[in-house]
Structures are given as structure tokens and as C-alpha cells.
Amino acid sequence: MKLPREFYNRPTLDVARDLIGKALVHVTPAGRASGLIVEVEAYIGEADPACHAAPGPTKRNAPLYGPPGIAYVYFNYGMHYLVNAVTEGVGAPAAVLIRALEPVEGMALMRKRRARGTQKRAADFDQNGLCRGPGNLTKALGISLPQNGLDLTGAELFIETSPVARDFPIAWGPRIGISVGTEQAWRCFVPGHPCVSGRAALNALRPPLADVASTR
DNA sequence: CGTTCGATGCACT
DNA sequence: GTGCATCGAACGT
Numbered sequence: 453m454k455l456p457r458e459f460y461n462r463p464t465l466d467v468a469r470d471l472i473g474k475a476l477v478h479v480t481p482a483g484r485a486s487g488l489i490v491e492v493e494a495y496i497g498e499a500d501p502a503c504h505a506a507p508g509p510t511k512r513n514a515p516l517y518g519p520p521g522i523a524y525v526y527f528n529y530g531m532h533y534l535v536n537a538v539t540e541g542v543g544a545p546a547a548v549l550i551r552a553l554e555p556v557e558g559m560a561l562m563r564k565r566r567a568r569g570t571q572k573r574a575a576d577f578d579q580n581g582l583c584r585g586p587g588n589l590t591k592a593l594g595i596s597l598p599q600n601g602l603d604l605t606g607a608e609l610f611i612e613t614s615p616v617a618r619d620f621p622i623a624w625g626p627r628i629g630i631s632v633g634t635e636q637a638w639r640c641f642v643p644g645h646p647c648v649s650g651r652a653a654l655n656a657l658r659p660p661l662a663d664v665a666s667t668r
Numbered sequence: 669c670g671t672t673c674g675a676t677g678c679a680c681t
Numbered sequence: 682g683t684g685c686a687t688c689g690a691a692c693g694t
């Protein structure tokens with residue numbers, strides 16, 4: 453079941469939590485590639501210094517200001533594309549960054565895409581690492597600028613409940629790779645999952661924060 | 669184990 | 682010109 457627009461039209465932290473265990477799917481002429489979401493981060497509003505909306509509306513962050521359920525894809529560090537799901541209502545700029553997936557469909561295609569432009573061969577990639585990290589998963593799924601602004605309720609790029617989904621434990625911690633806004637525990641992940649990015653210490657199960665993500 | 673650092677290009681000031 | 686919501690190789694302990 454594809455997630456409807458109302459799913460995204462909610463408080464961003466709720467959307468972030470509920471995205472764990474759902475499947476991100478990209479359909480292209482080369483085939484279908486998908487994976488279960490096991491790590492996300494929330495970026496919420498102009499008051500969040502780490503959110504791209506912090507400077508106010510610009511050409512780049514325009515999708516954040518639009519309706520929920522839209523893909524916000526941007527280019528970073530000169531070589532990586534990062535994909536977000538826009539949340540909350542029009543004029544409330546917020547989104548959930550997808551940081552890691554457990555590969556489900558199209559692993560051969562993912563390997564091929566990951567190897568593109570490198571010295572490595574497709575077979576060199578470990579399956580658990582195919583979609584570990586926000587830059588890696590967009591490369592594996594073939595997501596880049598043409599996918600920016602796509603409707604996540606559409607047919608090309610969407611998020612759905614998966615038949616392979618199961619209940620995951622979840623935990624919250626500080627967001628990774630930012631220099632401001634680190635006091636917020638707005639990174640949501642599956643502790644101990646082999647496809648989650650970041651250091652082991654960051655990903656340890658914190659007992660008071662342990663919870664279970666819903667499959668629905 | 670841990671930390672540092674270079675690659676690489678563009679939006680924004 | 683500056684600074685990235687990164688990655689992985691190279692180095693130090």
C-alpha cells in the first residue's frame with residue numbers, strides 16, 4: 453500500500469517514526485529498486501538551524517514550503533544527492549531525510565549503480581552496505597535532481613507498506629553530520645540494524661528510548 | 669579500535 | 682569566496 457498524502461500531513465517527528473519499516477521504491481526503465489527504511493532524520497521549520505529552511509525561502513528549498521508528500525532532493529558536497537519526504541502543511545517547511553535502507557528489491561541494479569564511476573565492481577558491494585548512508589542509498593536507487601519535486605503518491609518514486617516489513621525496535625539520537633541543532637534528538641533509527649549508518653556508539657540501544665515501529 | 673582529510677560542485681552571501 | 686544534512690581511504694593509538 454502506497455502511503456497517502458495525509459500520512460505526510462502530520463507533525464514531522466510522527467512521520468519520521470512511522471517511516472521506519474516502510475519501503476522506499478524507485479521505478480525506472482532499468483527496473484524497480486526498493487528497501488525498508490531503517491534510519492531517518494527530521495528537519496523542522498525555519499527555527500531549526502540545521503533545516504534548509506533556516507535562511508527562509510530560497511530557490512533551492514522551495515519544495516519544503518509546498519504541500520506534504522513531495523520529494524525534496526538536493527546535491528551536497530559536490531558529489532552526493534540526498535532525498536527527503538516533505539511533511540506538514542503548505543507554508544510549514546519541514547521534511548524527513550531518508551538515511552538508510554535495508555535492500556529488498558533490485559539488489560543487482562543497486563550494485564551496478566553503486567559501482568558506476570568507481571574502480572569497484574558490482575560484486576564488490578556487501579548487500580548490507582548498498583543503502584547505508586543518505587548518499588549511498590540515492591546512488592543505489594538512481595535518485596538525483598530529476599526526482600526533486602516528484603509527488604510521493606505518484607508512480608515513479610513513492611513509499612509503501614511492504615509485505616516483507618516486520619516490527620523494528622526504534623531509538624532516537626542526535627542528528628549526524630551537522631554543526632548546529634545537534635541538541636535535538638531528531639534522528640530515528642533501528643538500533644543494531646546492519647544497514648544503519650554511523651558509529652556503533654551512536655546506534656546503541658538506549659533502553660529508555662526503546663520503542664517499536666508500527667508495520668502499518 | 670579511533671580520528672583526519674581529500675574529493676568535488678553548487679547554492680547562497 | 683564559503684560552507685555544506687557525505688564517503689571512504691589513510692593514518693594514528
